[in-house]
Amino acid sequence: MKAIDIGKTGINNWRKQNGAILITVVLISAFMAMVLIRANQIVSYQKQLGSNIQLRDKAMSYLSGLEEFAKISLKKSFEDNKESTVHLNQDWASQGFSFPIEGGMMSATIKDMQSCFNLNSIIHEDQQGANNNQPNANFGFAKPTGGQEIFADLIHQTNEDAGLNTSGLAAVVRDWIDPDMDVAGPDGAEDNYYQSLEIPYRVSNNMIAHPSELLAMKDFNRAIYNGLRSYICTLPDKTVNKININTVTSENSVLIYAVLNAPNLTLEQVNNAIGARPDEGFGNIAEFLQELGQQLPKDVKEKADKFLTVNSHYFEMTGTVIIGKNGETKVVVKTLLKRDNSNNFEIIGRYFGKE
Numbered sequence: 001m002k003a004i005d006i007g008k009t010g011i012n013n014w015r016k017q018n019g020a021i022l023i024t025v026v027l028i029s030a031f032m033a034m035v036l037i038r039a040n041q042i043v044s045y046q047k048q049l050g051s052n053i054q055l056r057d058k059a060m061s062y063l064s065g066l067e068e069f070a071k072i073s074l075k076k077s078f079e080d081n082k083e084s085t086v087h088l089n090q091d092w093a094s095q096g097f098s099f100p101i102e103g104g105m106m107s108a109t110i111k112d113m114q115s116c117f118n119l120n121s122i123i124h125e126d127q128q129g130a131n132n133n134q135p136n137a138n139f140g141f142a143k144p145t146g147g148q149e150i151f152a153d154l155i156h157q158t159n160e161d162a163g164l165n166t167s168g169l170a171a172v173v174r175d176w177i178d179p180d181m182d183v184a185g186p187d188g189a190e191d192n193y194y195q196s197l198e199i200p201y202r203v204s205n206n207m208i209a210h211p212s213e214l215l216a217m218k219d220f221n222r223a224i225y226n227g228l229r230s231y232i233c234t235l236p237d238k239t240v241n242k243i244n245i246n247t248v249t250s251e252n253s254v255l256i257y258a259v260l261n262a263p264n265l266t267l268e269q270v271n272n273a274i275g276a277r278p279d280e281g282f283g284n285i286a287e288f289l290q291e292l293g294q295q296l297p298k299d300v301k302e303k304a305d306k307f308l309t310v311n312s313h314y315f316e317m318t319g320t321v322i323i324g325k326n327g328e329t330k331v332v333v334k335t336l337l338k339r340d341n342s343n344n345f346e347i348i349g350r351y352f353g354k355e
């Protein structure tokens, strides 16, 4: 047979082709390796995601159990005590409870939600006013509600800026909540104001769901909000305008001071009266006023009867579940509970988050 002579050019071509094949094989191998690494990452991510979802579902189930436990223990506390008042020495107000759970821990504390000023009560009509929606001698604007006056004084007491227009800020909140588009005073704000902003938005004209909504309102800022935060709350009922003198702590007694807003009455006197509170709380408002050791004007006594109470119907459970190998899943819920006259508790709201 005659040998095939591929010659020098043939050998070079063959070497070149071999080199090209080698590069292609290396590239394909590298590509395949990258695909495998990425696939592995996706599987690992999906696995982690699945595990997180499972842990979160588990945490939610535990929180649901905590809520039921809170309802039962609140009911038991009030049935055992058989008292007509709500105070901080009752079982529900103890330091809370915690339980170990599989792979973690769950805990809860309960707070009386009538120990703070309900922002939504600002639009509750003053019971003594003829009709606050009707313009009157207040320069043609609606008469400020009792809640507006208390809130204005609370801003004054909790903020260092003496130049704040507190009644204007209270009018802004009233306008934010009330369903109409009529400004509640020269400093009030309805759609016209919010629509003229650089980034326009609309007035809510609805009840406030969380105190932080204040930050979206005209003239409010972080400093005013921070000053107010520990004294204010939002209940989904504007008629809840009474603050329980038996559950307000002495650190928060400025709240009661703002309600009374009485001439000659000092914050120290209110503090002392709260400090002298009997273990079982005051039996009624008259007992508290007596403890103040002051002859109060008739209108201040009426204000006390209208805006203070010794009873409560709204409570908040803060439930926390920490779960996972390294405690990596933490879920916090604030559950609002309403108490009826038979001491049954109904869940009327939930808020997920720290604050």
Ligand SMILES: [Ca+2]
Binding pocket: 174, 175, 176, 177, 178, 179, 180, 181, 182, 190, 203, 205
């Ligand atoms: Ca409005």
